[in-house]
Amino acid sequence: MIVRQLQEAEKTGRRIISPDGNWESTRLLLKEDGMGFSFHITTIYQGADFQMHYQNHLESVFCISGEGEVETLSDGKKYPITSGMIYILDKHDKHVLRATSELKLACVFNPPLNGTEVHNAQGAYELDAEPVNE
Structure with a gap:
């Protein structure tokens, strides 16, 4: 068991x-x-507004608290983010995330991250990042 x-x-x-100062993540x-x-x-962080494109990963995001919006760039649709909602990037969706207040999110990635990943120039995580040093 892992605890x-x-x-x-x-x-x-x-x-x-x-x-870039938009977020922090505890893996x-x-x-x-x-x-x-x-x-x-x-x-x-509140006021963050940035583009991502997880070309190497699928992601599910559950909002624990805060408010914002996610916009899918393929069709320009905007979805409000509020406590209790989930959005799932099941097609490697290129998207923009905006935080109108601080957002606290629970995120699941497949394949799993190694731990030290940050977004590259395309807004993706690389597959060969270094593992974390605890």
Whole structure:
């Protein structure tokens, strides 16, 4: 059994802060754990507005708290993000995420992340990132 506590994980290399200052993510479950997916608690800072395109991963995002919107760029549709809603990027959707207040999100990635990933120039995570050092 794997047991981790969020507040303890936030004090380790599992807490990643984006270089662009839009978000931070504590990666509670990673590739090295052998579950076939990774699980993160991510905070998107108020006022963040940035594009992502997970070309190498599928992602499901559950909103724990906060408000914002996600826009799919293929069709221009905008979906409000509020507490209790989930959005699923099942087609490697190119999208924009906007936070009108701080968003606290639970995110699942398949394939799992190694742990140190940040967005590349295309807004994706690379598959060959380094594992975290705890």
